[in-house]
Amino acid sequence: MPTPAATPTDPTVRPGRLPNGELRRQVAVYLDEAPTDTFTAGEIARALSRSSGAVANALSVLAAHGEAVLVSERPARYRATPATGHLASLPSAPARATTPRPPTPVPSVPSDAAPCGPTAPSGPVAPATAPAPMPGAACGPHDAPVTGPVARPNGQLYHPRSVAGVPDVTALRKLRAAGVPALLYGPPGTGKTSVVEAAFGDLITVPGDGDTTVADLVGEYTQTPEGRYLFVHGPLVRAMREGRPLFVDDATLIPPNVLATLYPAMDGRRQVIVKANGGEVVDAADGFYVVAGHNPGVHGAVLSDALSSRFSAQIQVSSDYDLAVQLKIDRRAVRAARNLATRQRRGEVGWAPQLRELIAFDRIAAVLGIEAAAGNLVGVAPEADREIVATVVRDAFGAEHPPLALGNRI
The missing domain is CATH 3.40.50.300 (P-loop containing nucleotide triphosphate hydrolases)
Incomplete structure (x- = not known):
């Protein structure tokens, strides 16, 4: 089991606060010390004495940068990648002091832009009591x-x-x-x-x-x-x-x-x-x-x-079905989804494919073919709506497409 990464001990650092990027580095160190193991955010948070939410956010950023990999979703477990070691080898970020800094001038906000806060100043310099901009x-x-x-x-x-x-x-x-x-x-x-x-x-x-x-x-x-x-x-x-x-x-x-x-x-x-x-x-x-x-x-x-x-x-x-068309998802699948969405609004059916299902259709079609993807579209429908969904899919694709199922032994 990896040893907890060191945290800053400078007395000027506010308890529980780390410099920008330091928590990600500590999480990378923890992952890199056991590169073949997988960890949840909670496991790492307990080892580092940090908030599980903060660690989860750090893991998401690491995964987005290729410095960690999500290996399972429920629960979310992460593992090191070859890029993790580089981040783990970086020195600790310098401690963030709490010595108050003088207020810095805040530029005026253009009249056509949303304000930075509830009472953002309109003049060239913000008074010392003005609220901080909303990140x-x-x-x-x-x-x-x-x-x-x-x-x-x-x-x-x-x-x-x-x-x-x-x-x-x-x-x-x-x-x-x-x-x-x-x-x-x-x-x-x-x-x-x-x-x-x-x-x-x-x-x-x-x-x-x-x-x-x-x-x-x-x-x-x-x-x-x-x-x-x-x-x-x-x-x-x-x-x-x-x-x-x-x-x-x-x-x-x-x-x-x-x-x-x-x-x-x-x-x-x-x-x-x-x-x-x-x-x-x-x-x-x-x-x-x-x-x-x-x-x-x-x-x-x-x-x-x-x-x-x-x-x-x-x-x-x-669902934005026009976006599905822009993403070049098979128009027959989009047509079936629109049809079912209309029927759903009328109360004729309780389910209609959303953009998530259409994206899944596109991925399955690329791997197993259009017929399998159409059959899966029928199979993911709730049992109570499956007959109507099968009819709509048949009309859109011109043939019956039963739900995906295992067949005879090969």
């Missing part, structure tokens, strides 16, 4: 006009869509700058996670499910390799302190009493009390923002009035 909102690399695909953290390109007359990523950044929480709702596979990742480069994500607990949001005590117990703050506290957006994916699968932890952070208080850590009070820094995803058709997903009322902007997300 990933409308300042820095994210304030350029969106005119084409936007890269997500995993390197994949997201193709923006229009909402309220502007690209969706621009709309989300403006909502963040204005402090208006947004809820994206729609079927699985329509791109809710993709647009949020494309909009915010400093995003922290919480995957929601029925087993999510308050500790998964605010943190809990974790045993260190030395046998001590250390309180490790969760993604909500990190996002609040660092002024970053928090994406609660599948929020409506999380028990209501757990989701209630978010409410004081989202309203005018912008504060949470961590009871598990002696009543610690955490105030939200400028830039903190909450955006959530909701799949209305998923079993167990309930959008309560309390949750709905806290998301002032609610945006429906459906």
Whole structure:
């Protein structure tokens, strides 16, 4: 088992904070010391006495740069690559001192750009009390006009869509700058996670499910390799302190009493009390923002009035079938998907292929052929809808395509 990477001990470093890039280097060191083993973010976080959310983000960045590889998704396990050793061999980043620095002048914001914060100054120099710019909102690399695909953290390109007359990523950044929480709702596979990742480069994500607990949001005590117990703050506290957006994916699968932890952070208080850590009070820094995803058709997903009322902007997300055509996915598959989507809106069928299924169709067709991909499109449909789906696929492709199944022994 790898030994924990060293962390800065300079007394001027704020507890729990590392210089930029240092956590990724430490994670790389940990992976490189056991290059054939696989690890979850939680395992590495416990060894390094760091937040599992922060380690998960570091692993995602490493994987995007080829300095780690994701070998399984549930649970997500990572392994070193040949490039990991290079990053691990770099010296530790210099400690970040906490000596206050004088405020630096902030340039004026153009009148046609979204503000950097709720009260961004309009003059040439910001007063010392002006809020800090929101990273990933409308300042820095994210304030350029969106005119084409936007890269997500995993390197994949997201193709923006229009909402309220502007690209969706621009709309989300403006909502963040204005402090208006947004809820994206729609079927699985329509791109809710993709647009949020494309909009915010400093995003922290919480995957929601029925087993999510308050500790998964605010943190809990974790045993260190030395046998001590250390309180490790969760993604909500990190996002609040660092002024970053928090994406609660599948929020409506999380028990209501757990989701209630978010409410004081989202309203005018912008504060949470961590009871598990002696009543610690955490105030939200400028830039903190909450955006959530909701799949209305998923079993167990309930959008309560309390949750709905806290998301002032609610945006429906459906599949962009025109994008599927631009991606050169077989037009017959797209035609079948459009047909089923129309029937779904009429209440004739409960399921329709989304962009995720069409991309899977394209990949399967490239490997096993069009007939196998068409059969798989029928096979992934829920049992209750399969007969109608099979009919629509037959009409689109001109032949029957039964679900993929094993045949006779070869």
